[in-house]
Structures are given as C-alpha cells and as structure tokens.
Amino acid sequence: xxxxxxxxxxxxxxxxxxxRLGSSQGKITVWIKGKDDRHFCQVISYYKNxxxxxxxxxxxxxxxxxxxxxxxxxRGALFFSQIDLKTxxxxxxxxxxxxxxxxxxxxAYRLLTYPIYDVWAKFDLGESYQGGKxxxxxxxxxxxxxxxxxxxMVDPNQDADSQIKTxxxxxxxxxxxxxxxHVGDVEGRFFEKDSIYNDIKLQxxxxxxxxxxxxxxxxxxxxxxxxxxxxxxVGIHFTKMDSQMEDKLSKKISSLLREIDFNLDFEKFxx
Numbered sequence: 096x097x098x099x100x101x102x103x104x105x106x107x108x109x110x111x112x113x114x115r116l117g118s119s120q121g122k123i124t125v126w127i128k129g130k131d132d133r134h135f136c137q138v139i140s141y142y143k144n145x146x147x148x149x150x151x152x153x154x155x156x157x158x159x160x161x162x163x164x165x166x167x168x169x170r171g172a173l174f175f176s177q178i179d180l181k182t183x184x185x186x187x188x189x190x191x192x193x194x195x196x197x198x199x200x201x202x203a204y205r206l207l208t209y210p211i212y213d214v215w216a217k218f219d220l221g222e223s224y225q226g227g228k229x230x231x232x233x234x235x236x237x238x239x240x241x242x243x244x245x246x247x248m249v250d251p252n253q254d255a256d257s258q259i260k261t262x263x264x265x266x267x268x269x270x271x272x273x274x275x276x277h278v279g280d281v282e283g284r285f286f287e288k289d290s291i292y293n294d295i296k297l298q299x300x301x302x303x304x305x306x307x308x309x310x311x312x313x314x315x316x317x318x319x320x321x322x323x324x325x326x327x328x329v330g331i332h333f334t335k336m337d338s339q340m341e342d343k344l345s346k347k348i349s350s351l352l353r354e355i356d357f358n359l360d361f362e363k364f365x366x
Contacts, residue, residue: 101175101196101364109195110143115169117141117148123189125178128162128362152187155180164365165189166358171349173198175361198357205270206348214266216276217296220285266297271345273332277317279325286311286329304343308335
C-alpha cells in the first residue's frame with residue numbers, strides 16, 4: 096500500500112462535502128470492489144435529507160453489485176466512500192449511507208520520483224572554475240583535469256572549457272516546498288549547508304519548470320553506502336516561490352500522482 100492515509104469525516108463534515116459535491120457539477124469514479132473497471136458519472140444535484148447524489152450515469156447498468164466504492168475530488172482533495180446505487184424512472188442516484196473518508200496528505204506532500212519518474216534538476220554552478228573560486232559556493236576544490244572531466248561528465252553537452260558549468264542530478268523526491276537529490280564526494284562539495292542557487296531547472300519528460308531560488312538545508316550520509324564510494328543525501332528547500340510557480344509545480348506533482356491508483360489504496364483500506 097502506498098503512503099496514503101485516510102481520515103473519517105464526522106457527520107457535519109460529510110454533509111458539507113456532499114453539499115459541495117452536489118453543486119460542483121463534477122465527476123465521480125465508481126467501481127465494484129475487487130474489479131479493475133472504473134466507471135465515471137456526472138453530478139447533477141444533491142438531496143440533503145437522504146444523502147443522495149443524483150448523477151448522469153449512462154453506464155450504470157454495468158454495476159450490478161452491492162459492494163460499490165467511489166471517489167471524487169473537491170478543491171484538490173480526494174474523498175472516498177462505499178455507496179449504494181438506485182434508479183427511478185427518471186434518475187440514477189448514488190446513496191451515501193456509509194462513512195466518507197478523505198485521503199490525508201501533508202501540505203508539502205512528497206512525491207517519491209525515483210525510480211518511477213524521470214525528473215532531473217539542473218544547477219548552474221556559475222562562472223567557469225578559476226583558481227580557488229566557484230560563484231555562489233565556498234568550494235575548496237583545486238582546478239584539476241579531474242574536476243574538468245567531472246563537469247563534462249555530468250552534462251555531456253558542455254565542453255570542459257565553456258564559461259558556464261552546469262550540474263544535472265536525478266531528483267529522488269519532490270514537493271512544492273523542496274526536493275532531495277543524491278550526490279557523491281565530488282558533487283557534495285557544491286552543496287554546503289545554506290548554499291543558495293537561483294533559476295534551477297526542473298526537467299520532466301514533457302516540460303521544464305524553473306525554480307527561482309533554492310537553499311541547501313542539509314547534507315547527510317546516505318544509508319547504503321558501500322566501502323568504495325561515499326554517497327550523500329541533499330535536502331533542498333524552495334525559497335521565494337511565487338504563487339504562479341507553486342501552482343504549476345503543484346499541478347505537475349498532482350498529475351504524476353494521478354498515475355498511482357489511490358482508488359486501489361482505498362479498496363485495500365476498507366478490505
């Protein structure tokens with residue numbers, strides 16, 4: 096089961112959510128417990144006294160079962176319940192006579208990107224390395240051929256003598272407030288605590304988002320190091336995030352989460 100937690104709504108909360116659902120004209124996903132097929136219906140209205148949602152549901156005849164489950168979304172939150180289905184001459188109705196649950200996610204819900212999702216962070220290290228100076232960082236590395244080869248290796252599109260050096264790292268987990276990456280000994284020198292980076296590119300398969308500013312909050316040994324090479328986990332906080340970029344990143348994370356079957360999680364929860 097994935098990291099999804101369900102909290103039961105009290106009667107007042109349940110009524111409030113169903114009232115909102117009834118006026119939302121949104122969609123409800125319905126399925127038979129233990130079956131893979133998902134069916135979708137459009138909300139029409141809500142009967143408050145009987146906890147019934149009237150829906151447009153052309154596919155309802157395929158649901159001949161007593162154990163029906165459903166999910167719906169309101170303002171970015173997911174809700175789940177067992178339901179009964181009834182029909183009249185003119186209406187298809189979903190009866191919410193059971194408990195309604197909300198999937199609990201922290202405000203900064205972290206998406207475990209690796210190894211399922213291909214997400215990369217591209218850091219601009221500043222000017223080309225000169226003597227004992229790297230812009231934005233307090234690195235004490237000397238300028239050696241090993242260092243030049245390292246820079247070329249991490250971003251094959253740049254040559255060792257170019258004026259801009261970039262470091263491209265696989266993102267391990269991601270949220271609207273920050274992310275984590277793994278680095279080795281050489282890369283770790285660029286991620287001292289409290290280091291600041293600007294205009295970092297987050298590269299997804301289908302788009303690139305630019306994070307205005309981020310700050311390194313920790314660099315710790317990564318469990319699982321072997322005796323031949325050290326590995327570290329870098330914790331990064333997104334600072335100075337404007338609302339527009341935060342919305343874009345939140346929608347991107349939500350779209351990736353949609354690929355995970357939270358409906359199946361709920362089914363396991365009520366099993």
